[in-house]
Amino acid sequence: MLDKTLIGRESESTLVEVERGAIRRLADAVGDANPVHTDEAAARSAGFASLAAPLTFPGVLAQNERFRHSLDLGTRSLLLGEASIEYGRPIVAGDRLTVKTKVADVQERAGTSGATDVLILETEGRGAEGEFVFRTRETYILRRG
Amino acid sequence: MLLARQLYFEAVKVGDELPPLVKPPVDRSQVARFCGATGDYGPLHVDEPFARNAGFPSVLVPGMLAMGFLGELVTDWLRGARVRRFGARFVKIVWPGDVVTVRGRVADRRFEAGGRYAVDIEVWGENQRGELVVRGAVTAQLFYSGDDETRQRGGQPPLVVTPAEEEERLAKLSRSTAPARPAVGTRPAAAPAKVQPAKPAAVPQKGAPPVPVQAKVPPRPEPKPVAKPAPKAPVKKAPAKKAPAPKSVPKKAAPKTKAGKRR
Numbered sequence: 001m002l003d004k005t006l007i008g009r010e011s012e013s014t015l016v017e018v019e020r021g022a023i024r025r026l027a028d029a030v031g032d033a034n035p036v037h038t039d040e041a042a043a044r045s046a047g048f049a050s051l052a053a054p055l056t057f058p059g060v061l062a063q064n065e066r067f068r069h070s071l072d073l074g075t076r077s078l079l080l081g082e083a084s085i086e087y088g089r090p091i092v093a094g095d096r097l098t099v100k101t102k103v104a105d106v107q108e109r110a111g112t113s114g115a116t117d118v119l120i121l122e123t124e125g126r127g128a129e130g131e132f133v134f135r136t137r138e139t140y141i142l143r144r145g
Numbered sequence: 146m147l148l149a150r151q152l153y154f155e156a157v158k159v160g161d162e163l164p165p166l167v168k169p170p171v172d173r174s175q176v177a178r179f180c181g182a183t184g185d186y187g188p189l190h191v192d193e194p195f196a197r198n199a200g201f202p203s204v205l206v207p208g209m210l211a212m213g214f215l216g217e218l219v220t221d222w223l224r225g226a227r228v229r230r231f232g233a234r235f236v237k238i239v240w241p242g243d244v245v246t247v248r249g250r251v252a253d254r255r256f257e258a259g260g261r262y263a264v265d266i267e268v269w270g271e272n273q274r275g276e277l278v279v280r281g282a283v284t285a286q287l288f289y290s291g292d293d294e295t296r297q298r299g300g301q302p303p304l305v306v307t308p309a310e311e312e313e314r315l316a317k318l319s320r321s322t323a324p325a326r327p328a329v330g331t332r333p334a335a336a337p338a339k340v341q342p343a344k345p346a347a348v349p350q351k352g353a354p355p356v357p358v359q360a361k362v363p364p365r366p367e368p369k370p371v372a373k374p375a376p377k378a379p380v381k382k383a384p385a386k387k388a389p390a391p392k393s394v395p396k397k398a399a400p401k402t403k404a405g406k407r408r
Binding site: 022025026028029030031032034036046047048052054055056059060063065077078079080081082083084085086087089090143 | 151168169175178179181182183184185187188189195199205207208209210212213214216217219220221224225227228229230231232233234235
């Protein structure tokens, strides 16, 4: 069983600049050819302030290897079971976001091969004015062994 | 002009389908590129011996990549409309070589206070065997019409339309002229039947049902999957059971398939 006292643990806040290259790399990796991710004019004519990040971009911002490592999960690997993202506004190139992750919950669920640990991480991103930009909630299944 | 390319609330109906998107087979290079782009180098996705050791036949395609396909589908369809919420549940593992087809359907449209208009879209993805691999939900906010957009972009308050007013306008419209709806981007242009690689409607019935990882989705009553992710199963009567996810693994698909192109 995962340590329940992990619940509430928070990462440091990090300031992240949303780079055009990062947006393009994600769009390319997904095979998403929508020009709003790569062409400034197309993005603006669709109503975005600049290149629009793909909808799953907050998933990139939520990656915090150091924080994850600090949770001491041992050799167990994480398998993403569920993810949800709320948006305060679209994320665009040039955004400077303050991002912070916390352990929202630790659960034990019955599985076919015994109990499985579940780790729920929440990450929030705020803009330069402190305004809410996004929140992700990711449910990870921990594989034993 | 650009306004004509927007998707407006007045043109959206419950049940409208998004043009399906057939993605090219996911290969290991794409997985590597995706891991690089996201910064998530989980060993199950990049380290084949590690994945085998953990009891899998090969590395796994990250669930987030399948979610990315869903995101692409809705971004294409929404044409700039603002997404409020996007959730996905990874029902079945995607393997290198798999061909994923993503689909979506308008589940609800809502008039909200203060001239805000929202649509809920059910989205889901199937592999080349017709098995459900991911399902999710998107809530987006749309301008009511071109007029509404022009007003708001000009700094004016939003256009407030009530369901009754819309009803009345539609009734008038159908009395006078033939087309019941403004034709502005109403329907996905593609006939869904065209693009489907396999008979997907028949998906859930056949064989061993693909079963969700830990789907505890209570059967939802018909109305409003408001802002929740993962609404009722998008495919008609998907067997929402629970699942021994990783064990009953399909043999990996030959990573040779040449399929999938956009549009």
